Amino acid sequence: MALVKTVFETKLKSIFAMMQDGSKNDAWLAEQIAVAIKEFGVSGKVSTTDGGAAPAGVYVGVGDGTMTINDGDLKIKLKATFENAYSNDDLAVHIASDIDEVCTADDTVTTTSSGTVTTPAGVTSSFSGQGKGNFTGTKTIIETILKTCFLTMNSMTSGGDDYLATQFVTAVDSYFKAGTINVTLKAPFISGTGSGGLS
Numbered sequence: 001m002a003l004v005k006t007v008f009e010t011k012l013k014s015i016f017a018m019m020q021d022g023s024k025n026d027a028w029l030a031e032q033i034a035v036a037i038k039e040f041g042v043s044g045k046v047s048t049t050d051g052g053a054a055p056a057g058v059y060v061g062v063g064d065g066t067m068t069i070n071d072g073d074l075k076i077k078l079k080a081t082f083e084n085a086y087s088n089d090d091l092a093v094h095i096a097s098d099i100d101e102v103c104t105a106d107d108t109v110t111t112t113s114s115g116t117v118t119t120p121a122g123v124t125s126s127f128s129g130q131g132k133g134n135f136t137g138t139k140t141i142i143e144t145i146l147k148t149c150f151l152t153m154n155s156m157t158s159g160g161d162d163y164l165a166t167q168f169v170t171a172v173d174s175y176f177k178a179g180t181i182n183v184t185l186k187a188p189f190i191s192g193t194g195s196g197g198l199s
Helices: 007-020 027-042 070-084 089-101 139-153 162-177
Strands: 046-054 058-065 109-118 124-136 180-185 192-199
Touching: 007 027, 007 162, 027 058, 027 070, 027 162, 046 109, 046 124, 046 180, 058 180, 058 192, 070 089, 070 162, 089 139, 089 162, 109 180, 109 192, 124 192, 139 162, 162 192
Parallel strands: none
Antiparallel strands: 046 058, 046 192, 058 109, 109 124, 124 180, 180 192
């Protein structure tokens, strides 16, 4: 699978549209956005380049996996942010921090590493195992895009919700794709690490 912006954008536009009748509160909005971000993030493909030591020799391989996001924690953080009535710039800063704090939590990435082991005598054989690690992102990517978005919205007379949805998706998508994945190879590996990204 891969990150698909159009699915995420359609979801956000629907969420913002449902806010229009005034029956939904900040807690509802926080929960809906948190779930949408989780669904988007877990749809992505984690790929790593791995290397280390296996029982029979030196290991080289590639990792394939997924990232998980705790939407419950993100909901709590976003709810507090939405209820604080920040200025536009501060709102952008806090949304970016909320997303980054949850996405960079420990052990959010799981991979299956597959490759070859080379013995000291030069004989190679297939080998595989699991990797566990985390995502590292740059929250200013989200912050900068949202600040510009909010500034533009100040002078808009219509279409603000759809514009916000589009820019929000661009911000989160750019954040994920610019981030890095680092994993530690687990038993049966003796040692090893992998690095890569989310796409």
